[in-house]
Amino acid sequence: MSDKNTALFCLESLKKAGADKAQCVLVNTEKNELNVDADKISLMRTSYNTNIRFTAIKDGRRGSSSLNGFLKPDIERVAASAVENAKASPADPAYDIAPRQPAKVFDNKIVTPDLDAMYDRLSTLLAQARVKYPLLKLSQAILNFNRRMEYFLNSNGVDFTSNSGYYDAFVFFLSQDGKKTSSFNYSMYTARDMKKEIIDTVSIDTLFRQSAEQLNTRPLEGKFEGEIIVTPVCLINFLQFITTMAIRDASLISGSSVYKDKLGKQIASQAFTLRSKPVSDEIVDGYYVTPDGFEAENTTIIEKGVLKTFLLSLYGANKTGLPRVSNTAGCDVIEPGDKTLEELAAPIKKGLLVARVSGNNPTEGGDFSGVAKNSYYIENGKILYPVSETMISCNIPKMFMDIKGISRERVHFGNSVYPWISFGGVTVSGK
Amino acid sequence: MIKTDLKEYAELLGGYSELRLHENRNTNVMLMNGNLVGNENSSSGGLSARVYKNGAWGFASSPGAELDTAKKVMAAASRNADFLDSRLKKGLPPLPAMAAHGIYDLSTKKPRRSQKELVDFISEIDGYIASKYKGLKGRRVLIKNLDMEKAFLNSYGSSFYSVTPRSVLMVFLFAEKDGAVVDHWEDVSSVGHFEDVFTEPSALFNWVDGVYERLMQKVSGIYPEAGHKECILDASLAGILAHEAVGHTTEADLVLGGSVAGALMGKPVASSMVNLTDFAHTAFGKPCHIPIYVDDEGVEAKDAVIIKDGVLTSYMHNRESAVHYGAAPTGNARASEFSDEPIIRMRNTAILPGTDRLEDMVASVDDGYYLAGWTNGQADATSEFTFGVKSGYEIKNGKFARSLRGATVSGVAFDLLKTVTMLSSEMNWSALGMCGKKQSIPAAMGGPAVKCVMNIGGR
Numbered sequence: 001m002s003d004k005n006t007a008l009f010c011l012e013s014l015k016k017a018g019a020d021k022a023q024c025v026l027v028n029t030e031k032n033e034l035n036v037d038a039d040k041i042s043l044m045r046t047s048y049n050t051n052i053r054f055t056a057i058k059d060g061r062r063g064s065s066s067l068n069g070f071l072k073p074d075i076e077r078v079a080a081s082a083v084e085n086a087k088a089s090p091a092d093p094a095y096d097i098a099p100r101q102p103a104k105v106f107d108n109k110i111v112t113p114d115l116d117a118m119y120d121r122l123s124t125l126l127a128q129a130r131v132k133y134p135l136l137k138l139s140q141a142i143l144n145f146n147r148r149m150e151y152f153l154n155s156n157g158v159d160f161t162s163n164s165g166y167y168d169a170f171v172f173f174l175s176q177d178g179k180k181t182s183s184f185n186y187s188m189y190t191a192r193d194m195k196k197e198i199i200d201t202v203s204i205d206t207l208f209r210q211s212a213e214q215l216n217t218r219p220l221e222g223k224f225e226g227e228i229i230v231t232p233v234c235l236i237n238f239l240q241f242i243t244t245m246a247i248r249d250a251s252l253i254s255g256s257s258v259y260k261d262k263l264g265k266q267i268a269s270q271a272f273t274l275r276s277k278p279v280s281d282e283i284v285d286g287y288y289v290t291p292d293g294f295e296a297e298n299t300t301i302i303e304k305g306v307l308k309t310f311l312l313s314l315y316g317a318n319k320t321g322l323p324r325v326s327n328t329a330g331c332d333v334i335e336p337g338d339k340t341l342e343e344l345a346a347p348i349k350k351g352l353l354v355a356r357v358s359g360n361n362p363t364e365g366g367d368f369s370g371v372a373k374n375s376y377y378i379e380n381g382k383i384l385y386p387v388s389e390t391m392i393s394c395n396i397p398k399m400f401m402d403i404k405g406i407s408r409e410r411v412h413f414g415n416s417v418y419p420w421i422s423f424g425g426v427t428v429s430g431k
Numbered sequence: 432m433i434k435t436d437l438k439e440y441a442e443l444l445g446g447y448s449e450l451r452l453h454e455n456r457n458t459n460v461m462l463m464n465g466n467l468v469g470n471e472n473s474s475s476g477g478l479s480a481r482v483y484k485n486g487a488w489g490f491a492s493s494p495g496a497e498l499d500t501a502k503k504v505m506a507a508a509s510r511n512a513d514f515l516d517s518r519l520k521k522g523l524p525p526l527p528a529m530a531a532h533g534i535y536d537l538s539t540k541k542p543r544r545s546q547k548e549l550v551d552f553i554s555e556i557d558g559y560i561a562s563k564y565k566g567l568k569g570r571r572v573l574i575k576n577l578d579m580e581k582a583f584l585n586s587y588g589s590s591f592y593s594v595t596p597r598s599v600l601m602v603f604l605f606a607e608k609d610g611a612v613v614d615h616w617e618d619v620s621s622v623g624h625f626e627d628v629f630t631e632p633s634a635l636f637n638w639v640d641g642v643y644e645r646l647m648q649k650v651s652g653i654y655p656e657a658g659h660k661e662c663i664l665d666a667s668l669a670g671i672l673a674h675e676a677v678g679h680t681t682e683a684d685l686v687l688g689g690s691v692a693g694a695l696m697g698k699p700v701a702s703s704m705v706n707l708t709d710f711a712h713t714a715f716g717k718p719c720h721i722p723i724y725v726d727d728e729g730v731e732a733k734d735a736v737i738i739k740d741g742v743l744t745s746y747m748h749n750r751e752s753a754v755h756y757g758a759a760p761t762g763n764a765r766a767s768e769f770s771d772e773p774i775i776r777m778r779n780t781a782i783l784p785g786t787d788r789l790e791d792m793v794a795s796v797d798d799g800y801y802l803a804g805w806t807n808g809q810a811d812a813t814s815e816f817t818f819g820v821k822s823g824y825e826i827k828n829g830k831f832a833r834s835l836r837g838a839t840v841s842g843v844a845f846d847l848l849k850t851v852t853m854l855s856s857e858m859n860w861s862a863l864g865m866c867g868k869k870q871s872i873p874a875a876m877g878g879p880a881v882k883c884v885m886n887i888g889g890r
Contacts, residue, residue, distance in 0.1 A: 031770075038687035041519060043488040044511035047770040050494055051475070063546070066473035069494040081472060081546075088547030089467045090554075119518060139688030139812070140869075172688075174812050179694040184812045223657060254464055254569035256605050256612045319466065358809040360819030360839040364605065364612035369839040369888040371817045389815070391657070391841060391888040429657045429888065 003028055003050075004161070006070050007151035010052055013079035015155060019056035019086070023097045023154040023293060024079075026052045029147065032113045034122055036141035039130075041122055054082035060091035094318035098293030100157035106288035110165030110192060113145030117194035118167070125171070125198040132199075133175070133208045135215065139184065140172040141198075152289050160295065162288040167191045168414070169198055175211040182214040183388075185356060185374045187233050190284040190414030202411050203233065207374075210355070210386070214374055217388035220430025226351040227404055228392060228426045229344050229378070232411035232418035234356050235334075237370075239274075241362045241396040242267075243301070243329050249316035256364045258397050259307060263322070268305040269403035272421075273335040275300045276327055283331045284414035296327040305401075332416040337406025344405045344422045346381040352428055353383050354392065366396035372428075393427040433476065433496060435534070435592040437584035440501045447483040447526050449585035450505070451727060452476070452496050453769035456580070458625075460549050461573035462557045469573065472546065476580075477769040480508040486521030487512050492770040526750045529760070530588040531731035533724050538578075538594045539624035549574055549625070555632035556602070556639060564643050568612060569605035574598075576625055577873065581727070589729025595722065597621070597862060597873050598628040602639060604646045613836060615646035615821065617804070620862040622720040622875075648834035649822055655838050655887045661799035662840075662885045663792050663826070666859035668805055668818065669878025673707055673780045674864065675808040676816035676844030678876075681737050681745075682763070682775045682868075683752030690812045691845070695743045701848030703741040706783040710734050711762060719779035720862035720875035723762060727773035732762030737780075738848075749775050767870035774869060782878035785854025792853045792882050794829040800887065801826055802838065814844040839888040853882035 001009065007026040014022035033045040052075065053066040063085025067078040122143055129136050145167050152160040170188040174181060189202045199205050230238060242259070251257035259267055277298040278286035290296050292314040300308045309325050310316075317324035345353070352375050359370015372390045376383050400423075407420035433454050440450055454476025461469030478500050479492035489512030491504040544552070553572045560570050578596045583589065603616040619638065621628045629635070664672065679685055680692040687693075692700075701707075708714075711732035712722035723732040728750050735747045746756065749764035752775065764773035793801060804821030818840050825832040860877035 037684060038689075041487075041515065043490055043772060044515050045490040045492075045772065046507045046511060047491065048493040049477070049770060053473075062467075062470060064471040066471070066475075068475045068477065078474075085470050085472065085546045088545070088550045089470050090550075092466060094466075115514070119514075123518075137689035139685070174689045176689050179691075181689055181691045181693075181813050183815065184689075249468070250463060250571075253466065253468075254571070254605065256569050256614075258612075315468070358811065358815075358817040358841075360817070360837075361807050363837070364614055371815065371841045371888075373811065373815075389841065389843070389886065391839070391886070393657075393839075393888055427657075431659070431886075 003149065004151055007153050009072065010054065010075055010079060011153045011155065013076050014054055014056050014082060017056070017080040017083040019058055019083050021057035021097045021155050023055040024052060026050065026151040028149040032115060032145045034118050034143045036122060036126065036138055039126060039138050054079050055097070056082040056086045057095050057097065058083055058086045060093060060095060061086045061089040062092070062095040063089055094315050096314055096318060097154045097156055098158050098314065101295055103159035104295065105161040107163040108165065111147065114194055118143050118145065121194050121198050128199050129208060133212055135175040135177050135212045136173055136208055137176050138171065138173050142170045144168045150289070152293055154293050158293045160289045164285070166285045167194055171198065171204060173208065173211060175215050177215050180215050182211050183373045185211055188413070192284055202413055210374065214386040217386045219388050220377060220390045220428065223427065223429040224350050225425065225427050227348045227422055227424045228352045228354045229420055229422045231353065231355045231420055234354055235418045235421060237357050238396055238399065239332065241366055241368070243311065243332065245362070246366065247310045249313055251364065252310060252312060252322070253316060253319050258365055262307050263310060265307060266305045267307045267397065268302055268400040270305045271337060271406050272302060272305050272400065272403055273300070274302040275333045276329045276331050277333050278327050278331040280333070282333055282412070282417055286331050290328045294326070299326045301329065330415070332418070334410070334418055336408050336410050336419050339405045339407055341407055341420055344407060344420060345378050345383055348378045348381060351378040352376065352387065352390070352392065353378055357392070362396055368396055369393035389431055391429050394425065398425055399423040433580050434582055437582050437590065440498065441584060443501055443505045444584070444586035447586055448505070449481050449583065449729065450501060451479050451766065451769070452582040453479065453766065454580045455768060456578040458549065458574065458576040460553055461571065462553055463571050464569055465557055465561060467550065470546070470550065475768060478504050479769055480504040481772055482508040482512040483526060484512040484516040486523030487515035487519050488772070489513070489515065490772045527754065528587045529730060531591070531725040531729055532589065533591045535591065535593040535722065535724050537596060537623065539626045541626040544625060552632050556635060559636055560639060567604055568607045571603040573601050574625070583727065583729060585729040587729060589725065591725040595622065596624045598623060598625045599863060600629065602642050604642060606646055606650050608650045613646065613650050615642060615649055617642045618863050622722065622862055645822055649836045652834040652836035654836055655800055657888055659884055659886050661796050662883060663796065663801045664881045664883065665801070665803040666878050666880055667861055668802055668820065669782045669881045670861055670876030671805045671808040671818055672816070672844065673782045673878055674777055674866070674874060674876040675810040676814055677707055677737065678709065678777045678780045679810050679868065680812065680814045681747060682777070683746040683748045683756060684775045685812065686746055687752065687755065691814055692743060695845070698743060699741050700743045700845045701738055701741040702851040704785055704854055705738055705741050705848050705851055707738040708734050708736050708781060708783060709747055709763070709777050710779040710781065714779060714781065720860060721778045721873055723765065723778050726762040726764045727766045728764040730760045730762045730764065735761040735763065747775055747777065749773065765872060767872040771870045776868065776872055777866065777874050779875040779877070781858065781860070781876065782881065784856050784858040784879035787853040787855050789855050789857065789880050792855060792880055793826055793831065795853065795882065796826040797828055799826045800824065800835065801831065802840065810844070815841065816844055817841045841886050841888065847883055847885060850884040851881055855880035
């Protein structure tokens with residue numbers, strides 16, 4: 001049975017089990033992976049998987065189940081369990097599936113991994129790091145090729161097929177000099193091919209250089225309120241309060257979101273524009289279909305500081321009466337500013353260049369505190385030295401209202417495009 | 432239920448190679464303000480093969496449990512090992528042979544509850560909260576159950592079958608004070624199927640009352656002053672300190688990767704009253720939450736005594752790292768999903784209790800904090816750590832004063848442990864943790880109350 005026919009069989013099994021509305025998503029994946037552990041290439045992996053997720057709505061009640069595998073008796077059993085789960089649910093008029101849309105096949109036409117190129121890129125990275133940064137320890141590196149075929153069907157007639165392939169790389173490293181060890185740091189990206197050396201991608205060369213500098217950190221004394229410049233790789237730590245928490249279903253349905261009354265209103269400085277572009281050339285590993293079964297579209301989340309959309313699913317939209325977002329977010333692209341990194345630092349009397357944070361989960365109100373890792377002290381406009389045992393505390397909604405500047409240069413991570421951003425009103429406390 | 436014995440595939444094995452049939456089954460049920468937003472059960476499983484060739488590893492996995500799948504994954508793993516060996520040419524000798532066997536099925540003997548019964552269970556708790564605490568801003572009640580079932584066979588003759596269930600029930604409550612949302616959550620979690628861990632919803636009502644009470648204390652609480660303070664960490668914080676800040680730095684693969692503990696073996700790293708162990712399956716005569724008898728490389732699991740009387744005495748090992756360090760394997764290799772290779776993981780990591788009474792510990796602090804419960808934790812290769820703290824109290828002149836709304840604490844573990852001056856005789860374990868080192872896997876952690884000096888992040 002072909003994968004498409006298996007998906008059709010899944011949908012029929014849900015209907016046969018009694019679903020009034022049925023949805024199934026069959027995903028076939030193949031992953032080829034190379035690992036580096038402690039400066040040595042160590043393992044090569046090939047993983048195959050077939051995952052099928054079933055959703056059933058019966059009498060206004062919803063249930064889900066999933067399995068991996070493709071045997072007919074298992075499919076029938078797990079489809080029936082989705083319907084049984086639905087019967088266990090209370091009825092809720094907000095439960096629904098996507099309406100019919102024109103059937104489509106999406107394909108990014110990246111099909112086959114180049115295993116030799118993957119091996120060559122990793123061994124070159126190790127060789128380059130050994131020569132250029134002899135104190136660097138590549139604790140771990142992972143290079144993947146991911147192939148994914150998704151069939152999304154529902155009983156309203158939704159019929160989407162998505163084929164995609166991409167590479168992703170993750171490097172995790174520190175520096176060692178005798179008994180001295182620096183804080184670890186990491187970076188990651190996705191790519192359409194393996195042509196570019198890893199060290200030349202997403203600031204990895206800079207991060208390797210900084211790692212050796214960070215063997216000699218200095219603690220800060222005292223406490224002050226100042227500005228921080230957040231690097232592109234670190235920005236997600238602050239941005240995700242907005243994009244994965246405060247304007248999503250859970251916070252809006254429960255009414256705990258600080259942004260619940262802010263649609264169409266200013267929630268960030270005018271310089272800040274955030275788009276979600278899952279079907280853009282700027283994004284390597286986007287997506288074509290939302291988890292609810294809608295064809296994904298690019299959307300603007302925040303434009304010139306104004307909140308343009310909540311990130312509500314179909315259920316969240318039905319529950320709150322607010323509009324559904326036209327994708328499921330992620331694939332962030334932040335518009336560039338007009339400053340160099342030096343120009344961002346120039347007006348700062350006392351502050352930090354923050355490259356990584358190790359911290360608490362933000363509260364529902366957006367209060368955050370954590371240790372600034374791999375970070376540098378800024379004084380009178382100069383980036384001076386790496387710091388240790390330095391904590392930052394801030395309120396994330398207030399931070400985004402107090403953006404001092406955004407860099408012209410941005411880093412393309414494959415799944416996002418971020419600049420350096422300078423924020424005010426952050427408390428920095430040392431020893 | 433998967434096959435319990437893989438011996439029929441023994442002829443596929445050679446050199447050092449292993450086959451693992453592995454299925455994870457999850458049940459998630461979640462009510463948010465009375466709305467059922469999660470109602471799902473899922474399973475994910477299949478066969479994996481791992482092959483060692485002259486120092487290179489090949490791995491492959493696929494759904495299925497039958498002979499053709501076993502042949503497919505073994506062939507792919509062998510191809511991958513050959514690919515790497517032909518390029519790396521490490522020429523390392525075979526891994527030492529050692530075998531272990533066993534059947535460890537912790538499944539309940541009681542009839543299993545249906546999904547509807549689980550929904551009804553948390554609906555009753557949710558209804559109790561909604562009717563009793565009407566002033567709340569929001570509430571969430573959820574169940575997260577995970578069964579890990581594994582059958583294993585390797586070319587050195589090791590084999591095991593295990594079923595390790597874990598059950599978790601969590602309550603999140605939200606209140607509002609001066610326009611700001613204050614939240615608090617707690618869990619009841621344990622090894623075992625839901626039927627063996629929980630009885631009736633009403634048995635949890637007292638606990639729910641306590642969660643509400645602690646939320647109200649946070650609502651009227653303050654944020655702590657930033658700076659170094661004498662602190663009493665409650666048992667759950669001691670557990671996350673053991674796991675995040677010390678445990679990770681002493682996993683042998685991370686030591687090889689550059690952790691600061693590489694230079695500290697045999698040296699004092701803590702006050703002489705501090706002992707820290709990663710227990711394999713049994714601690715103080717009782718079964719642990721993550722009981723590992725034979726690990727996912729077919730090695731008998733043993734306790735790793737990491738700190739003894741303040742001195743670093745052992746790392747946690749798999750087969751390969753034990754060879755590197757000339758140490759005995761500790762059986763710490765575990766895989767999270769069927770598609771994951773086993774890597775060095777903690778199991779049940781704890782600071783061992785001392786002899787002090789908590790009342791005496793609090794009474795000994797003139798100006799400090801009692802810190803209770805963790806929200807998350809991260810640590811560095813340097814042993815510098817950051818934990819979110821849920822709640823607590825000021826301690827003034829040996830007595831609890833104002834309550835805390837939460838805090839973030841940080842420090843360098845091997846410095847902090849040298850400031851430990853008291854350890855309570857009582858200890859607690861938590862089964863809630865999911866450790867995220869490459870693969871996300873349950874890990875248990877525990878400890879007594881600890882008196883030490885810690886850096887508090889204030890406002």
